Amino acid sequence: MRPVPIETSRRWPAVPVTMRDVARRAGVSVKTVSNVVNEFPHVTPATRARVLAAISELGYRMNFSARSLSLGRTGMITLAVPELRLPYFAELSDEVIAVAAERGYTVLVEQTGGVRERELEVLTSDRRRMTDGLIFSPLGLRPADARSLEVDYPLVLLGERALHGSVHHVAMGNVEGARAAAEHLLERGRRRIAVVGSYDERGAGAGSLRTRGFTEALADSGIEHDPRRTGEALEWTRTTGAQAMRRVLERGADVDAVFGLNDVLALGAMRVLFERGLRVPGDVAVAGFDDIEDGRFSCPSLTTVQPGRAQIARTAVWLLVDLIARGEPAGAGGRELVVAPELIVRESTGGPDGSGDAPK
Amino acid sequence: MRPVPIETSRRWPAVPVTMRDVARRAGVSVKTVSNVVNEFPHVTPATRARVLAAISELGYRMNFSARSLSLGRTGMITLAVPELRLPYFAELSDEVIAVAAERGYTVLVEQTGGVRERELEVLTSDRRRMTDGLIFSPLGLRPADARSLEVDYPLVLLGERALHGSVHHVAMGNVEGARAAAEHLLERGRRRIAVVGSYDERGAGAGSLRTRGFTEALADSGIEHDPRRTGEALEWTRTTGAQAMRRVLERGADVDAVFGLNDVLALGAMRVLFERGLRVPGDVAVAGFDDIEDGRFSCPSLTTVQPGRAQIARTAVWLLVDLIARGEPAGAGGRELVVAPELIVRESTGGPDGSGDAPK
DNA sequence: TTGTATGCGTTATCAC
């Protein structure tokens, strides 16, 4: 038997109050307590009241581990993203957590750093088993890793399109979005467009798709992208964006516009243009991708592609919750849900009206 | 007995493989399997190998609910923050999750929106019971709520100083940091300093402390803060910062500097100055608080106070893990650990050398 | 070093 607790001590854990204790106190059975707690329909108001009284008197709290063990579900899902400090993933996580809460789920966040090995580990780790399912935004995974995604638990992939095998995923319009941004720059009369950001050729990520959309748009206008105008940045941050922009300029490349493969890259690049005294959009127009909050308040504000982040988050959560409810694993023939992107024109490309540097 | 699994079906859940199955397969007892899995020292290499073989053959994965129930610990902690989309909390969460991972813990993230009711709910909700402890960054709580913090589970409070009762917490130097920022602006010769951001008078948050530090610094220089130069913004975002700045300017207040109670407020204010054609720092110097990533790349870059975020995160996690290990609840006499802030001078106040608008 | 028996707190299956 457990040693008798010393009442005067404030040590923790306080003697746990179980359903049995509540049942004893209320003079009912454990099952009845369970019925009350779980709001089962057929309980007499009288007994119900007695049980509730006992619960509050004893300060009873449900033990989730026991409940999970019995139910076979935890009420938690895992969200795996590269890094929370990247605004896009912070905002995405915000929405995933909010929507999950609406659906009664709590979210456990894992950071992979976008590193392939750690992404593979997330898929198979014991920690993953603590939750009912996984929403996964991969970055380092390659098409060759597709088989690793055929796991035996509910899984929804985020943001990528190329990795799809039989895995459910919510994709964004990377190609279309990038194409729209490029076409917009072309319409503004820009012809010497730099690209900031690069990607692992073996990868299957947003990088290759956005680059393709960009390149195709140029090709449609009979323009060939000059590789000297590509600023390499495998990691997509403000810092690497700035470095990439510097390299392009120091290479002596002639540039009248910049397309950042995402917003932080674009903002990093814009910072360098600012340092060099180049006016945006007067001398160089800038566009990004993601529509993060910063871009709405930067000076000048940043033209970008809104990938439908809120929609992606909501869809992913609903899909996953549905898979969990239906007891369906990944690898059982995955749906692809594509969210349409939207170009948002702001000052960094001349504003909606195409005027010059704004505001004066 | 459990029905024989149909090998051809891919439905989930696949028949769960338990320790018993592994034990049977390896020809050992459950206890031995447990020993191997938990890396107990005294296991014969031979049996160990047999067990590991059985595990991989059967694809055995530990059931965490069962383990948690038996152990009385889950290996998870909860992190409750206002909103992940606010860069400060995104970066903080990033670090908390990373440090927790180092210590073998997984982090469950809750968003309170900074709303008092939801903050109180986080403290007592059933969901909280899913984890071993809580790292809590309150925003809406008031001194009157102090008793709600005396919970019977490990709790570490973040960032606030005023709410301390007997609760462990990791505080930042709000007063000192704000004072340093104000003194810096005064040294730069600014005298008509606006404050952007406000706070609930009944609250006990960073707002009142930072405002106090600011006001004290001015008083020390014989300057009284003109309330017409205060831009109210209860919610601290770029949007509200911009609105507050607009109100101050439209009020006709004469301003040569702005202190944002945090960085996003300052950036929102800076955006408005940009729109009005006011030069920063030429016409108006701007300083913030938090040292978020954006401020390092804004144009101009933002002078700010680095509150020691990484240190705060690390300290909080270590403290909480320690409390969990020692089985110590909140309310048992809390330590206060204060992290020292550091002023970081950038272009928005003239740069380290005090020069004018930079770069040209 | 390894096996056996029991408990962890909840839910589910039945009788009553």
Add this chain to the structure above:
DNA sequence: GTGATAACGCATACAA
């Protein structure tokens, strides 16, 4: 409507 009782899968005394 309500009550006894058997899972749920793992850890841990204690025995061997």
